[in-house]
Amino acid sequence: MNEPDEKFERETRKLFDRSVESLDASTLSRLNRSRQLALAEAHQAHTGLLRWAPATGIAAAVLIAVIVTRGPTNVDGFDLPVAMTDMEILLGEESIAMLEDLEFYSWLDTVESEDGDVS
Amino acid sequence: MTAGVAIYAVSCEAESKGARTLQKERQLNQFLAEVERRALRIAEIGVRDRDEALDLVQDAMIKLVRNYADRGTDEWAPLFYRILQNGIRDWHRRQFVRNRVMVWFRRPATDDNDYDVVAAAPDLAGRSPEQELQNAEAMQGLEAAVQDLPTRQREAFMLRTFEGLDVAGTAVAMGCSQGSVKTHYFRAIHALRERLQEHWAGGKAQ
Structure with a gap:
């Protein structure tokens, strides 16, 4: 300007x-x-x-x-071990794949303990 | 424990937000107090009626506070004037439509409807009556010349010269490019100078 x-x-x-x-x-x-x-x-x-x-x-x-x-403390009607909370599962060092067969391991545990009772 | 921490965090956040809100309100109050008089005069020149201008300024204040209070303080001036200019343009549109409709029902104009120059005239502020008269006449001449400018030139001139916005701020307020602002402003200055120089040749505002 x-x-x-x-x-x-x-x-x-x-x-x-x-x-x-x-x-x-x-x-x-x-x-x-x-x-x-x-x-x-x-x-x-x-x-x-x-x-x-x-x-x-x-x-x-x-x-x-x-x-x-x-x-919730159970998943699909299966009771989780008391100490195992969701956070512990997520933060744990165990393989997450194992958790998919948790029901199988629980059954195995039951069978083994029954076998122990029998023997 | 977790619940207690959550309540504490929420109450701290609310307290901090309250303090920020209070500070923002203070800043808004200061900003509006700084611009309100100039905004009123700009609106008054735009619509030639003080009451209408007061309403437009109030609307602009409310819209700024309602919609842009969270923006940075340096953005408020261009945004405020953008709202005000939009308000002035809307007012002219409404007047245009109203006049087209009412022209069939209008009675002959009386003095009561005229713009009251005496009521709108500035008060004395320590200057002599002659100086006041000279200033008032010069301002009236300037207002009339500004009012006769094309809309965009008028807006550019008032925002740049009267409000003191820079080119960038004026572009935001007008909703156009900075190049357009420069063009409108240049044309406005030259049109006003051409029209007013003969009136102002005899003396300046005091």
């Missing part, structure tokens, strides 16, 4: 700034009310969501507690 354009721009901006500074009190008050209205809506929206946060948290915690303490 050339110098006359920049000068014109400065002058118009100065003039506009004066008109902004000279807004009357009634208008400023209405602007303030509009701003507070907008902010109140934002506050209401946030507090509305936050109001449910503790209840949601407690419900989630109770659900977790129920799952942990009363979770």
